[in-house]
Amino acid sequence: MKSSYCVADTKDYFSGNLRTTNYYSFQALKKATKNFSETNLLGKGGFGPVYLGKLDDGQLVAVKKLALEKSQQGEAEFLSEVKMITSIQHKNLVRLLGCCSEGPQRLLVYEYMKNRSLDLIIYGKTDQYLDWNTRFQIILGIARGLQYLHEDSHIRIVHRDIKASNILLDDKFQPRIGDFGLARFFPEDQAYLSTTFAGTLGYTAPEYAIRGQLSEKADIYSFGVLVLEIISCRKNTNLNLPLEMQYLPEYAWKLYERSKLIELVDPRMRNAGFIEKDVMQTIHVALLCLQAKANIRPPMSEIVAMLTWKVEMVKSPSKPTFLDRKNRWKNEKHSWETVSADFPSNLESESPCLTPPPNSRDFTASQSFSGTMVNV
Ligand SMILES: Nc1ncnc2c1ncn2[C@@H]1O[C@H](COP(=O)(O)OP(=O)(O)O)[C@@H](O)[C@H]1O
Ligand SMILES: [Mg+2]
Secondary structure: OOOOOOOOOHHHOOEOOOOEOEEOOHHHHHHHOOOOOHHHEEEEEOOEEEEEEEOOOOOEEEEEEOOOOHHHOOHHHHHHHHHHHHHOOOOOEOOEEEEEEEOOEEEEEEEOOOOOEHHHHHOOOOOOOOOHHHHHHHHHHHHHHHHHHHHHOOOOOOOOOOOHHHEEEOOOOOEEEOOOOHHHHOOOOOOHHHHHHHHOHHHOOHHHHHHOOOOHHHHHHHHHHHHHHHHHOOOOEOOOOOHHHOEHHHHHHHHHHOOOHHHHOOHHHHHHOOOHHHHHHHHHHHHHHOEOOHHHOOOHHHHHHHHOOOOOOOOOOOOEOOOOHHHHHOOOOOOHHHHHHHOOOOOOOOOOOOOOOOOOOOOOHHHHHHOOOOOO
């Protein structure tokens, strides 16, 4: 088992493990982002706004202004968290260049990714079209990045927020996962969880949504949803579509049962040509990730092996599970308890969990094995 993270001495925060953590003055970042101007705003997520910045040496960066109060986290703790994130390095993870901590301000500086994020493309905010090879390269890259976070890095990290807007794309459309490790900055009572979480419900594994059971398997579920989005070029939930198409995993399963999975594929890609065998294999892998029982979802290393045909896919998926927001979530008659009844736990000693999931920012490797993760 890998060691969980402990707060390190912050005196040496200028040198990360292998990569250096740069320190930027607030003034420099203010200048780089034209005083955090609206025109430089790249987007706003649960952790705070992100601005495009140009440093004095001409380098483009993305500056994330954390929506944190100073009282919530001391400087030393902040710097050691930054150092920890900087030490997690992989070609499919976005590079954290450094940070700024001045007065109440806490900012993170990332490399700027020229093609921004995947949501802009697959949700049609740009008219950019990605062919199958590029889409597959993106899917495989995300899988490798997640494999690194879950299995290979020195600290085991559950991302918790795998979604299209957290997949950043470089100039060659190579993907890098963004926002990993950030949940650690936010204390339990922060609205982060309720807003971000509710906003990305369609990606959320049922055992996490209902019982707050967080493990790598929750990321693997989100990955499955994301793969279907990339192949079909649509959002996981779209209430404007005909009823049976509204929830992407549900729709994919219906097509699978009817042996019509091909209908899931983005029509533009169908016209432009693709290798059907590869696309079908990838959809099958996605369905394996969406299975109701977390423990039968394959680990990321197996997913990478299946995607690259290194192992034969022997399992056939069982019916995926999904929470449909319209009927179960917003309807007040449906409490956590009634939703839970749809997804019974295998755990003998567990009492019903009627509260929304806790923010498990203090999740560590040891908790995952001693807690409720294993037998979901
Ligand atoms: N390093 C980056 N390079 C380019 N664009 C970025 C970068 N980081 C974030 N963005 C853009 O800013 C948006 C907002 O980011 P974020 O605050 O992480 O919110 P969210 O991930 O919830 O959409 C992202 O969706 C992406 O389009
Ligand atoms: Mg993000």
